[in-house]
Amino acid sequence: MSDRWQEMAVFVRVAESGGLSRAARELNLSQPSVSRIVGTLEARLGITLLLRTTRSISLTEAGTLYLERARYLLAEMEEAEQAARGxxxxxxxxxxxxxxxxxxxxxxxxxxxxxxxxxxxxxxxxxxxxxxxxxxxxxxxxxxxxxxxxxxxxxxxxxxALVERLVVAAPAYLSAYGTPDSPAELARHDCIVQHGLFGRESWRFTHNQTVTSVDVSARLWINSAPGVLAAAIAGLGIALATRIMAGEELRNGQLTQLIETYRLDPAxxxxxxxxxxxxxxxxxxxxxxxxxxxxxxx
The missing domain is CATH 3.40.190.10 (Periplasmic binding protein-like II)
Known part of the structure; x- marks a missing residue:
């Protein structure tokens, strides 16, 4: 029975890691050993679970079904062992x-x-x-x-968790271009937008239960939060940030919170x-x- 558990665990690691070599590294086994174990499992079941090419692997329909059940059984086994150990x-x-x-x-x-x-x-x-x-x-x-x-x-x-979001800018930018007092004024400012997390050019605010959406002009699109923060500190525009993301810079004066009476939807x-x-x-x-x-x- 222990061999079956090993076969199942190795197969799941291969399927989740996307390759025999990566699974071998994570399991501290050789790649030939991992390949042999998966092959033994397929031979015992009489079905093909993985389609292999020189560059990648993919799951067959049977492999997808087996993966779902194997994950469940391995989690059950781990939970039973954990309950015994504490x-x-x-x-x-x-x-x-x-x-x-x-x-x-x-x-x-x-x-x-x-x-x-x-x-x-x-x-x-x-x-x-x-x-x-x-x-x-x-x-x-x-x-x-x-x-x-x-x-x-x-x-x-x-x-x-819920994380508060803010509108922020550097004092140098505000000194050069003025400080917006309302969401509508953001439309005439240079703004910094992050791909992915908050990557949109329409910023939505709530004030006295009234929702306002503003289409901002994104002069900079950046694919990382550290990049957005650096660009804002450098005075390149107005950005959205979470309080956790920009808290230190707000405290030391590198950034200033804007339009505080309007609230953004939390992250x-x-x-x-x-x-x-x-x-x-x-x-x-x-x-x-x-x-x-x-x-x-x-």
Whole structure:
């Protein structure tokens, strides 16, 4: 029976990582061993689970069905073992993806106490403002920050926090071009827009229960939050930022908050589980911790 569990675990890692070599590195096995184990599984079942080419692998229809059930069974086994050992003995690796600036200023500081309580856990972080292929990258949980519905609607998800958004600019920009007092005045200013997270040229405000949308002129489009922050500090225009993202710069005077009587829709912080709505015990533990910590920040 143990060989069957190994076959199942190896197959899931190959399917989620998108390749035999990456799965071999993560499992600390040789690539021929991983290939042999998957081949043995397919031979025992009498079906093809993976279509292999020289550059990639893909799941067959049978492989997709098997992957769903295998994930569930492996999670059940891990939960049973964890219940016997107790939550204090969490171990293994969690691959955690997150946006760059929010990850650096909110998520990473929140991990100190969690990792202190679970010394046998290791966290591998993927920090990027680009939308990763979570399955291909073998991600266990991704922290997603945005406004509106999640793109990855087929994945399991849990909302962790709401984050206040602000309009900000550098004193140098305001000195040169004036300070807008209302959303309507933003239309005549240079604005900085970030691809992905808040990448839109229509900014929506609420004041006294009245909603106002303003089409801004985006002189700069930037694909990362650190880039947006740097451009705003450099006086290149007016930007949207979360309070966590720009809090330090607001306190030290590098940036100024604008149009404070109008409110933007808050950004929502989600944990997304590529493996489905029933993540492993270690993933549930880290998400529980992040929810308790991040929800108190803003």
């Amino acid at each position: 939550m204090d003995s969490l171990h293994g690796v969690i691959r955690l993806a997150m946006p760059v600036l929010y990850g650096a200023r909110a998520v990473i500081p929140a991990l100190a106490t969690f990792l202190g309580r679970h010394p046998d856990l290791r966290v591998e972080m993927i920090m990027s403002d680009a939308r990763q292929n979570l399955i291909a990258d073998g991600v266990d949980v991704a922290i997603r920050l945005g406004v509106g519905p999640l793109d990855d609607s087929t994945f399991g998800a849990r909302r962790l 929502e912080v989600y944990a997304v589980f590529p493996a489905g709505p029933r993540p492993s015990a270690k993933v549930r533990a880290i998400v529980d911790h992040l929810e308790a910590t991040l929800s108190a920040l803003d």
